[in-house]
Amino acid sequence: MNRIEQKMALLKEKNEKALITYMTAGLPDLNGTKELVRAQEEAGVDVIELGIPFSDPIADGPVIQNASYRSICLGTTLKKVFQLTEELRRMGVEIPIVYMMYYNTILSYGIEAFAKKCKEAGVDGVIVPDLPLEEQAELTNALNRQNGAIFIKLVSPSSKERIPLILEHARGFVYCVSSMGVTGGEGTFHEEILAYLKEVKQISHVPIMMGFGVRTPEDLKPMQEVIDGAIVGTHFMRVLEEADYSAAAAKNYCRNFKKRF
Numbered sequence: 001m002n003r004i005e006q007k008m009a010l011l012k013e014k015n016e017k018a019l020i021t022y023m024t025a026g027l028p029d030l031n032g033t034k035e036l037v038r039a040q041e042e043a044g045v046d047v048i049e050l051g052i053p054f055s056d057p058i059a060d061g062p063v064i065q066n067a068s069y070r071s072i073c074l075g076t077t078l079k080k081v082f083q084l085t086e087e088l089r090r091m092g093v094e095i096p097i098v099y100m101m102y103y104n105t106i107l108s109y110g111i112e113a114f115a116k117k118c119k120e121a122g123v124d125g126v127i128v129p130d131l132p133l134e135e136q137a138e139l140t141n142a143l144n145r146q147n148g149a150i151f152i153k154l155v156s157p158s159s160k161e162r163i164p165l166i167l168e169h170a171r172g173f174v175y176c177v178s179s180m181g182v183t184g185g186e187g188t189f190h191e192e193i194l195a196y197l198k199e200v201k202q203i204s205h206v207p208i209m210m211g212f213g214v215r216t217p218e219d220l221k222p223m224q225e226v227i228d229g230a231i232v233g234t235h236f237m238r239v240l241e242e243a244d245y246s247a248a249a250a251k252n253y254c255r256n257f258k259k260r261f
Contacts, residue, residue: 002150003096003124004172007046008207011229018173018229019258020209021236022049022100024067026076028245030084036240037088039247041095043254046229047173049127050085052078052101059129063234067241078105082121089122098125098152103139111142119148125172127152133166140169157196164203173207175231176200178214197226217260232257 001009011018021040025033033050040048051057053071057064078101085097099118106114106128118126126149131139140151153170155163156177167174178193200208210223211231220230236253243249 002148002172003094004047004098004150007096008173008228011046012207017224017227017261018046018207018209019044019254019261020047020049020098020211020229020231021045021254022051022064022211022231022233023237023240024051024053024064024071025081025084026053026071026074027067027240029074030076030080032245033084034088034091035247036245036250037095037097038091038093039251040254041093043251044258045095045254047096047098047125049098049100049231049233050081052081052099052105054102054105057102061234063237063241067237078109082117082123085121085123096124097122098127099123099149100127100129103128103131106139111139115139115142115146115149118143119146123149125150125152127154127175129154133162155200157193163200167200167204167206170204170206173209173228174200174204176208176210176227178210178212194223194226197223201226217257220261230261 008018023033023036027033037048051064051068053068053076055072057068060068126143128139136151143149143151150171152172152175153166154175154177155166159166176197197208197210207228209229209231210220210227211233214220214230214232215235220227239253240250
């Protein structure tokens with residue numbers, strides 16, 4: 001088991017929900033990103049998604065699109081984020097780290113080289129929202145050969161009858177998209193979403209996490225008994241931006257969320 005799987009097993013044993021946060025790597029700068037990761041680990045966050053900035057983040061809304069653009073302008077690259085991750089591991093940071101990224105970045109780096117570097121740097125998982133099921137084998141196999149990072153599966157309400165096939169070889173957790181749009185949508189969830197989550201829960205052999213539009217623990221009350229955790233992305237980026245990327249503000253938000261979840 002890697003760090004994600006170990007964390008999920010521990011949470012199940014303690015009967016706790018997972019809190020997963022997203023932040024764009026390279027903001028406010030690379031050193032600031034490191035401090036924010038450490039602050040979230042201290043606050044009790046269970047997994048951190050580091051967004052690798054990309055010029056055309058098609059699954060993301062305006063907040064994360066803008067953050068990605070600003071990070072690119074600061075000179076953030078995949079190579080630098082790998083270095084950042086290695087530095088965090090040398091500093092003793094053990095929180096599971098997942099890269100949220102787009103496939104073109106991996107292709108440009110080289111699939112085998114990317115998988116190898118994930119292992120070396122201490123990356124625990126990879127989420128690639130623009131990589132369909134039929135095209136996942138090459139990357140998944142490369143990651144599996146390294147026995148390091150795992151490929152995190154995404155499902156959405158539109159997945160329907162494909163869900164069993166998508167989740168057949170799922171590891172770590174499954175990212176359940178709660179809406180048909182991009183990240184950062186309104187945090188209101190309809191009965192259809194609850195039915196969809198229940199269906200995923202019945203099928204999945206790994207914990208299910210709900211993302212897209214999550215802002216507060218109260219947003220999650222209707223599906224509290226179904227989901228195993230939540231992913232907070234756009235709203236957390238807003239919290240960071242409004243607090244000028246203060247590590248103390250990040251810690252306060254995450255600690256309060258975890259306590260009330």
